[in-house]
Amino acid sequence: MQSQIAERAGFVWSPDDPLDLLSVSVDGICTAFEWEGMLAINKAGRDWLGFKITTEQYLEILHGWGIVDPYELLNEFSDHVEAILACGNLT
Amino acid sequence: MGFRDLQRFENARARLDAFKAWQALSPDARQAAYEAVSPPAQRVKTAYLPSYVSPFGTAANSMVYLQTHIPSAQQSGAGDTVAVSVRNVVLPYHWGANGHAAVPDNAAQLNPKKFKFAKLTLTQKIPSTTRVSSRITKALYYKPASNSVSAPFGQATAGQDEATVIAAIKASTAFTTFIDTGGQKNTYKITPEGI
Numbered sequence: 001m002q003s004q005i006a007e008r009a010g011f012v013w014s015p016d017d018p019l020d021l022l023s024v025s026v027d028g029i030c031t032a033f034e035w036e037g038m039l040a041i042n043k044a045g046r047d048w049l050g051f052k053i054t055t056e057q058y059l060e061i062l063h064g065w066g067i068v069d070p071y072e073l074l075n076e077f078s079d080h081v082e083a084i085l086a087c088g089n090l091t
Numbered sequence: 092m093g094f095r096d097l098q099r100f101e102n103a104r105a106r107l108d109a110f111k112a113w114q115a116l117s118p119d120a121r122q123a124a125y126e127a128v129s130p131p132a133q134r135v136k137t138a139y140l141p142s143y144v145s146p147f148g149t150a151a152n153s154m155v156y157l158q159t160h161i162p163s164a165q166q167s168g169a170g171d172t173v174a175v176s177v178r179n180v181v182l183p184y185h186w187g188a189n190g191h192a193a194v195p196d197n198a199a200q201l202n203p204k205k206f207k208f209a210k211l212t213l214t215q216k217i218p219s220t221t222r223v224s225s226r227i228t229k230a231l232y233y234k235p236a237s238n239s240v241s242a243p244f245g246q247a248t249a250g251q252d253e254a255t256v257i258a259a260i261k262a263s264t265a266f267t268t269f270i271d272t273g274g275q276k277n278t279y280k281i282t283p284e285g286i
Contacts, residue, residue, distance in 0.1 A: 017207045023282045028275030038280060046285040
């Protein structure tokens with residue numbers, strides 16, 4: 001199993017808060033839509049990790065806020081979780 | 092597949108060969124290749140101090156304080172200015188010896204294990220003027236230095252909700268100063284609190 005997150009970070013990153021692996025950021029010249037989208041996507045990630053919304057709803061929210069391929073984000077996340085489990089680093 | 096695809100392969104062939112060579116590397120060799128483009132000495136090591144944060148929406152008579160940390164005012168090495176910027180933004184939301192005010196007497200001070208704080212992350216992007224070659228495809232590119240520091244935050248006064256605090260952070264001078272420097276290339280993110 002190859003984790004793209006681990007390849008980018010250069011190590012098997014196991015954050016205290018799993019949301020760190022799903023959250024998105026914006027830059028200084030972002031529009032109001034992008035700012036709202038950043039907050040909404042991160043909130044949806046928190047809800048999804050807490051089983052408050054289904055995977056389908058989560059993907060729909062991501063798509064609605066302009067993420068063209070929501071599966072990409074989710075696949076990277078699940079690949080990385082598998083990599084962490086394989087290393088036995090999950091506490 | 093048309094001739095155009097065949098031509099495209101010929102153009103990308105050098106990159107593909109470099110990619111295959113990288114895939115064949117041992118883990119140690121990959122790590123060395125990574126450290127050549129991203130030296131460990133340039134990674135951010137933020138110094139934190141213990142402090143207390145109050146979760147959103149707890150009322151005055153039941154305002155709880157949860158133990159966490161805040162970036163220290165004294166930083167060194169890569170990302171030291173970012174850590175101080177983060178500290179200045181979140182300071183009004185931290186209590187205790189290292190916060191903006193002491194925790195009130197007899198207030199509930201807890202050390203949570205499962206609670207996830209709302210968190211602000213500021214990332215400084217410093218554009219590069221020289222190109223480095225990619226460790227995977229050997230393509231030359233401008234690699235910006237990226238220094239990222241995060242800190243938790245909560246309510247400043249009793250009964251505040253998350254949206255109010257986020258709006259206050261967005262309007263604060265410490266925050267706007269940070270995002271307006273460096274050609275507005277600096278990035279930031281806010282993640283909500285939860286369990």
